[in-house]
Amino acid sequence: MERSSSNEYNTRIRELPSSERPRERLRDLGARSLTTAELLAIILRTGSAEQNVVNLATALLARHNGLAGLARLSFAELTHEKGLGEAKAAELQAAFELALRLRDLEPEARPYVRNPQDVYGLIGAEMGMLDQEHLRVVLLNTRNQVIAMPEVYRGNVGTSLVRMSEVMREAVRQNAPSMVLVHNHPSGDPSPSPDDVLLTKIAIEAGKVLDIEVMDHIVIGDHRWASLKQLGLAFPAG
Structure with missing residues (x-):
């Protein structure tokens, strides 16, 4: 079962120095300084037993040819990805939908x-x-x-x-x-x-x-x- 506490997030990436942790980098440098994988890692929050959250995000992007390919996956397809469950699939789809709605606010x-x-x-x-x-x-x-x-x-x-x-x-x-x-x-x-x-x-x-x-x-x-x-x-x- 997935947990959402910040302690679990820190445990999953404890091997990284603080200057390389996505949340800390966003806080110190701003979101535009982060890679797509790092931003995705913040949304995912936790990795798996086999890999930390940054590596999980990187693998997902590589497997689906980038963010656009990942965004095309259905909820069911996301839940079958290694390292993802229903909670992470829901978080990803919510983030993608918010991006679409923000884009729709600026049609001109x-x-x-x-x-x-x-x-x-x-x-x-x-x-x-x-x-x-x-x-x-x-x-x-x-x-x-x-x-x-x-x-x-x-x-x-x-x-x-x-x-x-x-x-x-x-x-x-x-x-x-x-x-x-x-x-x-x-x-x-x-x-x-x-x-x-x-x-x-x-x-x-x-x-x-x-x-x-x-x-x-x-x-x-x-x-x-x-x-x-x-x-x-x-x-x-x-």
Whole structure:
């Protein structure tokens, strides 16, 4: 059974000098000085018998490709993570939900997406440098402002490997009425492949069922991009 006392927190990280303990570092240096793992450790409070809370937080982030991947896990999935139980899963989901609500308080600060160039301006430079294929979705509100840009898949972006439930999951969770698919070609050539076209067609049909409009699929290359919609691929004419 998990305990929440500060004594347990100190016991779990007693091997660390005070200057390296997350709570003390936050107190002395401010939250912005802490790493993501340290901030996560403060939320988790305690580690496990095998590892202290900082190592637990680091392992969770590594296993799920960062904070965004961890935030996509359901409550049930979180409870099955080693070192987590229902209490820690609830604390994590509460923290993620508060972050979403804070973001929603400042809608005017969100960037707009009106065309493929806007999408490229947001994440093109970052994705163009990746040496492995990554698939992200740019979730939009009714004003075409960005809600979020989560990564939904990493690896060869083929229709036999990408689960459409994962592609649509965050759009459903965040009630996004529309989305743009974005993935990169490590070769540097953004020309859409037959698999890219097929994936887009499947996503469009899945979106119709869920009442989520797939507005475009942007392929990122080396300082270049290609829009399947502009090329007349997968999307209906007109």
